[in-house]
Amino acid sequence: MVLDVRTPEEFSAGHVADATNLNFESPDFATNVAALDKGATYVIYCRSGRRSALAAEQMAGAGLTVLDAGAMQNMLDAGYQLG
16 A cells, blocks of 8 residues: 655645555544554655655554655555556
8 A cells, every 4th residue: 555644735746646645744543543444555755755654664663564665756656656
């Protein structure tokens, strides 16, 4: 599952195809992370890689398998398409 940890405004301006928005800056981020499937693997990204790194650390601490792709451009360079 691909997660975009940018704000909803950033997400609506353009995101990776089939990504789900999980706003790292939301006060509900930890609650939303706790509700995620611990059996899934999550690929996460943001604009520059800062928020995705922080989110990856928090998500891994919650027992999730996370691959931090860093910046959205990294995802596009890896062959993901815009949604």
